[in-house]
Amino acid sequence: MEKLLDRISREMQDAFEKAGYNRELGRVSISNRPDLCEYQCNGAMAGAKQYHCAPIQIAQKVAEQCASSEAFEKVEAVAPGFLNITLKGEFLKDYVVSMKNSPKFGLEKPEKTEKIIIDYGGPNVAKPLHVGHLRSAIIGQSLKRILRYAGHEVIGDIHMGDWGLQMGLIIHEFGIRHPESVYLDESYTGEYPAEPPFTLAELEEIYPFASGKSKEDPSYKEKAMEATAKLQNGVRGYRALWHHILNVSVADLKRNYDNLNVDFERWNGESTVHDVIPGMVEDMKKGGYAYISEGALVVDVKEETDTKEVPPCMILKSDGASLYNTTDLATIKVRNEEDHPDEIIYVVDKRQELYFTQVFRCARKTRLVEDSTKLRFLGFGTMNGADGKPFKTRSGGVMRLEYLIQDIYEEMYRKISENKTDDQEMPAQEAEQTARKIAMSAIIYGDLSNQASKDYIFDIDRFTSFEGDTGPYLLYTMVRIKSILNKAKGAGISLEDLTLQSAYGSADKDLMKQIASFGACMESAVEELAPHKICAFLYDLANTFNHFYHETKILTEENTEKRDSYLALLQITLAVMEDMVALLGFEAPERM
Ligand code: ARG
Secondary structure, rough: OHHHHHHOOOOOOOOHHOOOOOHHHHHHHEEOOOOOEEEEEOOHHHHHHHHHHOOOHHHHHHHHHOOOOOOOEEEEOOOOOOOEEOOOHHHHHHHHHHHHHHHHHHHHOOOOOOEEEEEEOOEOOOOOOOOOHHHHHHHHHHHHHHHHHHHOOEEEEEEOOOOHHHHHHHHHHHHHHHHOOOOOOOOOOOOOOOOOOOOOHHHHHHHHHHHHHHHHHHHHHHHHHHHHHHHHOEEEHHHHHHHHHHHHHHHHHHHHHHHHOOOOEOEEHHHHHHHHHHHHHHHHOOOOOOOEEEEEEEEEOOOOOOOOOOOOOOEEEOOOOOOOHHOOOHHHHHHHHHHHOOEEEEEHHHHHHHHHHHHHHHHHOOOOOOOEEEEEEEEOOEEEOOOOOOOEEOOOEEEEOHHHHHHHHHHHHHHHHHOOOOOOOOOOHHHHHHHHHHHHHHHHHHOOOOOOOOOOOOOOOHHHHHHHOOOOHHHHHHHHHHHHHHHHHHOOOOOOOOOOOOOHHHHHHHHHHHHOOHHHHHHHHHOOHHHHHHHHHHHHHHHHHHHHHHOOOOOOOOOOOHHHHHHHHHHHHHHHHHHHHHHHOOOOOOOO
């Protein structure tokens, strides 16, 4: 469907044209004086110079031409030359009804369906997920849902850190602890056990221990680097041990991401492209792009217009080892060859921006991707604690993601237990599920309602509140609507085929206008990769609905046509909210 503002702009443009002016002047926007009118057009002001006359004269002539308009109830020319517009209730009602009857509320399909890969999550194997991983997961997953809803084909790839020094550290430390083990015995030719030689808990203890030790002890680090090289060069036992590390760790990652309603189509990692690197490096040398500088192989990526220094992209270290860069570049090459994506989007901490500038430039220069392939970096800010510093546990340590989720869940469980009234006893199982849903909304909305690139403060008290700009407030509003609809049903009112009428007052008209701007919100969320736009829309919608709710008798309305129209409006409000919260990554319970 044509977006509401486009639709009414078209009408205004026709009026400009009929009055003898350039139709381009007829663009309509939402009123910035809602006390005076609903929409406005400032075209007469812009046209004054061009037509050598007072803006008010133009405005008056245009307003006259609007008399027969299908869409406008009233168009007033006011000094110095504004056009103040009020919509016809019937027109708005018809628009909302066609939204209701169209798939995705009439959201227009993109001109071209794009194939998009989103690289998000980015956990490091054998390290537990901590709060720093929350943002990439939540933002990436939401973008995936939004872009799919808009009609694109989207593949999510987790791009695990599974190939670097942390692997060598674990392997080396394992060898010290288990000298009898067959894995590091290079003379061993038998089968390796199918069972992993460690539990998840042991694995998670080994990494920080080994990492700490390598910082104090250079020879320990040296050995870990040797183990890394052996792993990467394919020494059998090292690979077998690495597979165990990966399996144990991935099972745990899946469990954690499941808890957040986050999933990936591809569980690829840095290791996936290992075999592609030698060929890629060869091509970069042959193409004359890569050269040796201080022993290392590099590609220059600086450009004349740079205002800050952009250092060369390092492809191989002087010992021939590959780097984080190298695996990212090889991944671009493989994605291009296997999927031919129109776009690759990276949802990564904004502190890696310069790094991605280097990688993208290098990929283009060395022709790993077609010119038409967009490479986009969506950098997110840090999630801070109440003190404005990166979020920590009470004791000052790094907060594990699952503990954070558990904390919020417990807080929500406590709240809904307190909310319980005698006539609304909730069975324990339902209370648990409800608390989970609300907890999810608190965490996800708390994150996504901020523009991704900004740092934000994770404020548990604020995020879990049922009032204000929060996920639980949205759910509370949805539950309120569900409850009215259920009561209506209980009272014998049929909810099928309810007829929406033109608005009876300003509160229901406002609600219809807000619903009607769904298309514009979605379009900008897609274009700008901005879930926060959906959050802002939902918050406005919930406020507009609650205002309507407080102003209006719904179930006790004696005029049944009016009552049914209100119920129809509730249905569509709920349906829009349901789709939109699902795009963010949560859903409403039946009651709370
Ligand atoms: N594992 C990386 C880190 O912890 C993030 C990966 C981001 N994605 C990428 N393609 N480099 O910093």
